[in-house]
Amino acid sequence: MAIVYSSLVYLGYILIFPGFLFCFVAGMLITGIDRKIVAKMQKRVGPPILQPMYDFFKLMGKETIIPAAANKTVFLAAPIVGLAAMVVIQLFIPVISTPILYGTADLIVILYLLLIPALAEIYGGSASGSPYAGVGLSREMVTIIACELPLVLIFLSVAKTVGNAMGTGLCFSLSDIAAYQAANGSLMLKASMIPAAIAMLLVIPGETGNHPFDAAEAETEICEGMLAEYSGAPLGIYKLTHAIKTFTLTALFVALFLGGIGTGIVLLDALIEFAICVVLTIIFISLVHAVTARLKIEQLFKYYWTAVSTIALISLVLAWFGM
Amino acid sequence: MFKNLITESTAKSPWLFHINSGSCNGCDIELVAVLTPRYDAERFGFKLAGSPRHADIVVVSGPLTQQSLPRTLRAISQVPEPRCIVTIGSCPQSGNVFKGSYSVMAPLSKYVHVDVAVAGCTPKPEAIMDGLVQATEILKEKRKAWLEAKKNGLKDGPKAETEQEVPAAEDVPASGEEVQQ
Numbered sequence: 401m402a403i404v405y406s407s408l409v410y411l412g413y414i415l416i417f418p419g420f421l422f423c424f425v426a427g428m429l430i431t432g433i434d435r436k437i438v439a440k441m442q443k444r445v446g447p448p449i450l451q452p453m454y455d456f457f458k459l460m461g462k463e464t465i466i467p468a469a470a471n472k473t474v475f476l477a478a479p480i481v482g483l484a485a486m487v488v489i490q491l492f493i494p495v496i497s498t499p500i501l502y503g504t505a506d507l508i509v510i511l512y513l514l515l516i517p518a519l520a521e522i523y524g525g526s527a528s529g530s531p532y533a534g535v536g537l538s539r540e541m542v543t544i545i546a547c548e549l550p551l552v553l554i555f556l557s558v559a560k561t562v563g564n565a566m567g568t569g570l571c572f573s574l575s576d577i578a579a580y581q582a583a584n585g586s587l588m589l590k591a592s593m594i595p596a597a598i599a600m601l602l603v604i605p606g607e608t609g610n611h612p613f614d615a616a617e618a619e620t621e622i623c624e625g626m627l628a629e630y631s632g633a634p635l636g637i638y639k640l641t642h643a644i645k646t647f648t649l650t651a652l653f654v655a656l657f658l659g660g661i662g663t664g665i666v667l668l669d670a671l672i673e674f675a676i677c678v679v680l681t682i683i684f685i686s687l688v689h690a691v692t693a694r695l696k697i698e699q700l701f702k703y704y705w706t707a708v709s710t711i712a713l714i715s716l717v718l719a720w721f722g723m
Numbered sequence: 724m725f726k727n728l729i730t731e732s733t734a735k736s737p738w739l740f741h742i743n744s745g746s747c748n749g750c751d752i753e754l755v756a757v758l759t760p761r762y763d764a765e766r767f768g769f770k771l772a773g774s775p776r777h778a779d780i781v782v783v784s785g786p787l788t789q790q791s792l793p794r795t796l797r798a799i800s801q802v803p804e805p806r807c808i809v810t811i812g813s814c815p816q817s818g819n820v821f822k823g824s825y826s827v828m829a830p831l832s833k834y835v836h837v838d839v840a841v842a843g844c845t846p847k848p849e850a851i852m853d854g855l856v857q858a859t860e861i862l863k864e865k866r867k868a869w870l871e872a873k874k875n876g877l878k879d880g881p882k883a884e885t886e887q888e889v890p891a892a893e894d895v896p897a898s899g900e901e902v903q904q
């Protein structure tokens with residue numbers, strides 16, 4: 401009986417909160433708000449906030465064309481794998497201070513899971529046999545490598561700070577990080593962590609492939625790169641994965657740097673978390689989108705490996721010396 | 724429940740794919756005017772798609788030169804159902820000032836079913852917008868027809884239908900007299 405009950409609970413976690421349904425609504429709303437804000441900044445009326453939902457449902461009803469040159473299985477399985485990985489990450493991220501799934505090295509799991517949607521897109525794109533996808537996936541790989549170094553440095557500096565306080569060396573467990581912040585206040589308030597937080601905010605638009613870091617999906621240039629051959633439901637799933645990714649990364653920022661501000665009531669915390677995510681998205685994704693032009697892929701790489709990595713490295717050095 | 728939601732969304736999120744089949748660029752500029760801040764088509768959900776596979780509405784401008792006609796038709800056939808074809812300008816309807824040239828193959832309605840034809844040289848952005856909004860309604864009808872056909876066991880019924888459909892007489896303007904006074 402207990403097994404049935406606990407598996408039902410886990411099913412609820414995966415499908416409803418904080419899994420699929422919650423991610424779906426939150427991701428779609430955040431993307432909608434992002435589009436609306438960008439439109440407002442360009443003095444336009446802009447689409448309704450529910451526009452990404454309309455897009456998603458419309459794509460569900462469209463015909464799915466499979467190109468003759470494509471590998472059918474990989475082509476259709478890739479979007480689903482990507483979406484599944486994206487939803488699983490959400491289970492590991494504590495809702496401000498209440499973790500759902502936890503282990504001793506969540507951060508490392510998240511680092512790998514964050515790669516899967518991008519890799520799935522690369523597999524799907526290369527299976528579609530389109531030359532546009534070929535260009536797109538080579539750029540996507542560069543983007544992944546560019547964002548990975550600062551992200552690892554940020555995770556290490558957080559792990560070192562919390563690990564120092566706990567006396568365990570490095571602490572990669574998000575539930576311990578949440579507990580530490582609940583006891584000592586948010587990491588954002590620590591002087592040594594401020595550079596890491598800034599670096600994380602700069603990494604978010606690159607990871608989600610937003611303007612100006614969307615060289616891999618430049619729709620005016622290479623027809624959305626890896627998605628060029630996709631149509632119908634698989635395309636909709638990719639769009640959904642992108643939307644959720646924006647929410648996941650901002651939520652990860654909240655978990656890493658703004659923990660310990662929760663009320664302890666999970667639903668209320670989820671609302672607060674969502675509100676903070678919206679604010680972060682507006683400032684660090686929409687604003688940047690509206691005022692910049694697309695970077696070339698080598699500029700993107702240089703930017704992440706020099707400027708952003710240096711900022712993250714400052715934090716790591718400070719944390720290493722126990723400041 | 725989801726079926727209705729999808730049908731409603733079909734009219735609310737039309738993505739455009741623009742084909743220039745030898746246009747003088749006048750119509751293309753007006754289409755760009757529709758998409759940019761002054762007329763802002765995005766408030767109806769319109770978005771310019773880069774690949775024909777993402778599109779719902781195919782916008783064709785230009786008098787269909789011999790070279791571009793097969794490519795235009797090929798690009799149109801890559802658009803997944805339900806799809807709509809909108810021509811802007813008099814060129815794809817009649818050939819306009821280019822009529823009579825050895826290399827001009829207009830009208831487009833000789834080759835595919837055209838859903839909305841916006842006339843004018845160049846049509847005003849308001850007219851283009853009106854045509855596009857009409858096309859969204861047609862998209863919705865097509866989706867309903869497709870659901871109906873599926874219910875009746877026709878697997879890809881409406882698809883075969885649109886390909887065979889002969890354009891109605893009023894869709895094809897009588898050899899563009901209004902231009903060649």
Ligand code: SF4
Pocket residue numbers: 746747748749750751784785786811812813814819820843844845
């Ligand atoms: S209709 Fe007029 S403006 Fe448009 S492509 Fe033809 S000639 Fe140019």
